[in-house]
Amino acid sequence: MRSDRRTLGPGDWPSVRAGFRWNIPQQFNIAAACADDWARVTPDAPAIIDIGGDGLRRVWTYAELKDASDRLASAFRAWGVVKGDRVAVLLSQSPEVMVAHFAAMKLGAVVLPLFTLFGEDALAFRLSDSGAKVAVTDDANLDKLLGVAAGLDTLETVVNVGHRGRGIPRLDDILAEAAPLPAPEPTLADDPAMLIYTSGTTGDPKGALHAHRFLIGHLPSVEMHLERFPADGDVSWTPADWAWIGGLMDLAMPTLYFGRPLVSHRMRKFDPDAAFRLIRDECVSTLFLPPTALKLMRQTDVPGGLKIRAIGSGGESLSVDLLDWGQDKLGAPINELYGQTECNLVVSSCAGLGVLRPGTMGQAVPGHHVAILDAEGREVPPGTVGEIAVRRPDPVMFLGYWNQPEKTAAKFTGDWLRTGDLGQADEDGYLTYVSRDDDVITSAGYRIGPTEIENCLTGDPDVVMAAAVGLPDPVRTEIVAAFVVLRAGAARDGLEERLVARVRERVSPHVAPRRVVVVESLPMTATGKIMRRALRERAD
Template sequence: MLEPAESYEAMMRDFVWRIPERYNIAYEVCDRWALREPERTCLHYFEPDGRHRSMRYGTLARRSSAFARSLAAKGITKGDRVALLLPQSFETVVAHVAIYRLGAIAVPLALLFGPDALDYRLLVSGARAVVTNAMGLEKLAEIADRRAALSCCVSIDGADRHAFGFETMCDADDTLLEPVATTAATPALMIFTSGTTGAPKGALHGHGVLAGHMPGIQYTHAFLPQPGDRMWTPADWAWAGGLLNALLPALALGVPVVASKAQKFDAETACRILAEMEVRNAFLPPTALRLLATVEAPRERFAIDLRTLSSAGEPLGTETATWAERALGVPVNELYGQTECNAVIGSCAQNGAARRGSTGLPLPGHRVALLDADGTPVGPGMRGEIAIAGPDPVMFLGYWRDAAATEAKFCGDWMLTGDHAIADTEGYITFIGREDDIITSSGFRIGPAEIENCLEGHRAVALAAVVGKPDPVRTEIVKAYVVLRPGEAGTPALAADLSAHVRAKLSAHEYPREIAFVESLPMTTTGKIIRRELRERAAREIEAADAS
């Protein structure tokens, strides 16, 4: 447990990792509480009709034990990969805990994936079983001839000729099944990278990844848990952010977690969830916060009463952060990390360790540096690549069966992120962008995040993405793709106004020379903008112009 400290400096000075030799996620998020407080509520489920449900730790322990026994009867054993193709639900949590009990490896997958994306991940992971619902079964049916490795398919919507029934598998002997003996380094979880810069890779984590997340999540939520705390995130639990920044740490701390089924974020529904489910702690990715900004007076209309709010996935930006603190009543504490090494930088305004526009400082237990191209740490005010020193309990064990890619991720003991940032004299780290996203224009190196933040501060803009478009004179020009707020029209006059807005707020070399108004932006299932697709779109525009 991370204890409150008088300052960030005191917390960092006194922190020591204490991870037991025997460590299993199933025990930490379930059995620890089920054995001493079986009637304690662990999960709440939001129903749009108001008939909300809840689950207790004792029930979670019994159902996950029964499901684990049923999986074992189907041949699933320690080290086997079990895919989870499910929305937020009680069944998803039961399945996760059951997999960890067996010492198997959970492979969470987003229901939004199409058949080809699923086929690729199932093939790479070598999944032996998959737990899904009716929607997932339909997608799996399209690749049935390519799923030979799957020995077991389970449906939470009932059994059919293609799948065993989840409920039936939970009706077996429900006495507590003690988790198999595992250590912090025993593989437990495989999360695929988002694929923004290439083919997705399976990042393998040990059981200790949960222990590694605990202090950072506690800190960015102002020393979670406090009386009355209750956690919710709209983020998919198949994403490292939803799973490791919210669900699993909250369960381990005895904080009830709110689940909601919706696959597509809706701002009005999100406000209902925050109010009706009495959410006190929320993890809202930047995209979700920007969409919430379209709701007028959310606290007054929905009686939202948050104690803490955190965000991660992309740079938040000062405009969104300012709106959120004013409209939602709490500061936004940012988190930074990657699928391979999550939650290593963050802020906590309640402890005086936050600076607007900055992601924050290294979180307790993590050693972070900004390195130059030679792997040497750079000084304050100098651009460098964010790197994390190993060993670190949140650091991945490696890419699944890809030793070459794993080796390329490191420079000595430093894990390289590919993300560039600047640190000030007090150590606050400000994200600039991925190396692939940096725009080279007229000799200037320009990060897209600051321009996107500036555009989203304009009254007409809901979302913005910025890329470099090849240009024979300037090497590249800044091109912006903009999603407007409801009621706004994408006219040449508005485009000129947006360019002038950036030029006035930032600088003459950063303003977008071209602006395209679009209905939506290409995003990963985790809400990250896929700038690679936008760069390809910009290149095709040039080809089309040349052809004409």
């Protein structure tokens, strides 16, 4: 069954590319493919190896994953969840994340992954905009979620994976008392499955709606950047949060789709030494590691006894030195990959197939048509810088922005989805990432949009205007810097600490400015838009 699920055939790179064909069934459900199918074939095989913060280790089998998601789906159905409803998941990396995802998907509902570091403002926007009906969270996030829920009309039920909250349904009770779902709701491959919000680089965050088929669309790249994944004995782990498309779809879901064990363990703060111990102790062989994690791991001693076979990394360009360190010290290739929330994993490297050229991201993954376009949407010659674009139809491409058909249409030029990232291709089809649009900040592997930060800052009574930009940083690639214009007579004592704390608490710690600069005015275009490039140049 595992070999039948591979999308890339055997052979060298030219034969793999020439022989590729998509096989998208008319009916397809992510939960069935990642849990139920394996529960029938290998019920006692390990699905998720959970390493708790206290070091407690528990192995969830595929049979247990199916049973738990069946019972939670029954509870969802009793609360009125039907096909198309949105179910929010506000949890750190854990087996319960997958239980909640699969339970919703078995009803044909749409999962809304939410980052646990989001503050109330960020949560309120996403929950309100999506119209989520049910949310699943834990003790650590319950108060925050309940505070937001009080102001929402659509959010009817909150489920707690933990034990707090009188009158709040608890997952343990549901799994003990609810009857398993008799049968899942049939879904088409094109039916909506997941709603992942973008970083909000040009205004408020937009919900990218994805179909069940987008899991299949991820597979060719996963098989590439994890070196013909899966191989016998493979165990996978990523420190990336499963609320992020990188952690969820670049490794976690595909690992379960192929019936392999997935390690879950979310660090409060990434610790390279602890990461190495986990990789060694759990015999992890395949990893998705964001560039910042790799840079931090490079600064510490590499222990013996590692069994790493392949590493995928994306979100930022990787230096040749870092790639060499991976091969020399870890004994495994680090393969770059590229995509975005709306259309993920369309470019990849694979050392084992000879698709590797240092300084580039690799080539277009089989099944995906990637080109470099000029401003008019025409393909440019090799070596010319232009915008990276992906042609539709493509199974990994989003269905559209949630309730925003105009912005969906604006994302395309004809059949080309325009990424907003600049790149170039050489004569052999290797793509190089050059830059991105002026508004995106890339920090510690996250693509951060300035709008939510700026809106939060201008909510302070002393701030009249604000602009957030990225400034170079050797570890994080960029740090968030905020330029603010204050009201007349505003006191500056303690201002920076107060503004940083405001963003940290109301939006998220990972987007909080590390530098706040008070200016008399912000550079503006004739149409009133902030010229963020001028601010970056001023900071240099």
